[in-house]
Amino acid sequence: MRPDPAADPTLDARRKRARRMAWVLAVVALAVYAGFLLSGMPGR
């Protein structure tokens, strides 16, 4: 049988770590976007 990825604790742990990393990177991208917008805002 093909192994169920969710039943493989090592793979599952890696996927969880990957998801956490993805959230952090998404927040960084949003922060860069907001930062550039806000930095241009004063006086406009």
Add this chain to the structure above:
Amino acid sequence: MSATHPDAVAHHDAHGHHKQGFVERWFFSTNHKDIGTLYLVFSFIMVIIGAALSVGIRAELAEPGLQFVRPEVFNQLTTMHALVMIFGAIMPAFVGLANWMIPLQIGAPDMALPRMNNWSFWIMPFAFTLLLLTFFLPGGALAGGWTLYPPLSLQGGANLAFGIFAIHMMGISSIMGAINIIATILNMRAPGIDLLKMPIFCWTWLITAFLLIAVMPVLAGAVTMLLTDRFFSTSFFNAAGGGDPVMFQHIFWFFGHPEVYIMILPAFGIVSEIIPTFSRKPLFGYQAMVYATAAIAFLSFIVWAHHMFVVGMPLGGELYFMFATMLISIPTGVKVFNWVTTMWRGSLTFEPPMLWAIAFVVLFTIGGFSGLMLAIVPADFQYHDTYFVVAHFHYVLVTGALFAIIAAIYYWWPKWSGRMYNETWAKFHFWWSIVFVNVLFFPQHFLGLAGMPRRIPDYSVVFADWNLVSSIGAFGMFLTPFMMAFILWHSLKHGAKAEARAWEGARGLEWTVPSPAPHHTFERPPVIKDGDLAHGDVTH
């Protein structure tokens, strides 16, 4: 080939997944190979559209005077050609290659975030439908150049709103793709594949993905400000309201220069895979190549204003950006010398992927040299906005990025399809392309040095001869994607079966799985043996 990796194929056919229908497989797929294929097919369609636009441009420029299109339509052709080729053809092609190859090269069962992977892809067709529909709006498509400089771009109407929305969608897609690649490479590598044993293609993509996350939001910020200037009465870039149009150029090129490297670093990775295979030698200076890639990525953030020397910067600024730009030639030179040194005294053979890779090294270097010329401030004052710049970036992006993509497709095609292709035809495709790409772009150096401006539909008769030559080159090049499509279609139908290690000198984990690569690979982490890895051994 007996080298097939047991962990790659074990239990592949034993599991009980049902047969997927067309819609389920291609619209709802979370499989990295299928999504890679989708990206590559999408990119091919965009190449055809972008190339058709460029044929329109070159047909108009084949002789002086206005022949086929009105000036405002000409501006739409140049703007849309650039946007389609950059965001629709080159970038998605590299993402497609990353999707196909990174999990195979690091021994991962799939990308780390497979459902987001599906989403990343399926944003793209909608973004480009939106962008291309602007041709049918009153006033036509975006026409202010792909750089969208205000105040010119602010004269747009609905096409600007459509275009900016499309750019936001492409940006979201790229950022999600980049996040997925970073999360995959840093978390999903099989045991034994240390970072400094990873194939160089993975390394170049890892660094590129960080560049994408850093600069795509900057582009999004810039075009959001453009949008509010045009439709919500802000004055970020509107001088009449206290804004600064030059600020847009700074923000745009803070994105735009790293973007150039986003389109070339994965190409470096591809060439660094192919040259060792057909030289039958390990890559010379593997670690130097990794560090050179990182150095180029870093330098790409601190050179942006060399695109805008003529806006009137202080002398100190011009000197700084000139010397910082020239610094890039050092890590780039490391790469070129390492490719040449890899070939030196190698047991060379010249199969189609190797031909494209060698052409990349020679012709990309020509593009690099003309880039160095443009970095010299007083020279740039002369060359700025001339056809010399057009020649420069087409050598980098066509004979650089696009040639590397073609090389990659010819290199990994047997792994994807399980079929070899007709090498004689593929070599004909290569030599045809080499002749016509140089007929197309080399004369543009002469035109630029003679003073012909870019982005014009008509020109002085003194430029007529080289323009005709360049247009003949464009018509010849337009045939090449169709040649390639035919060669690959013929391979699928009639090609000889490919072995697991399709190329004798190929090393790396992807060549340990059967050809074609099974739908699911490495569902259990493979046990890596010495000799499996492209760089280094498990035990050292």
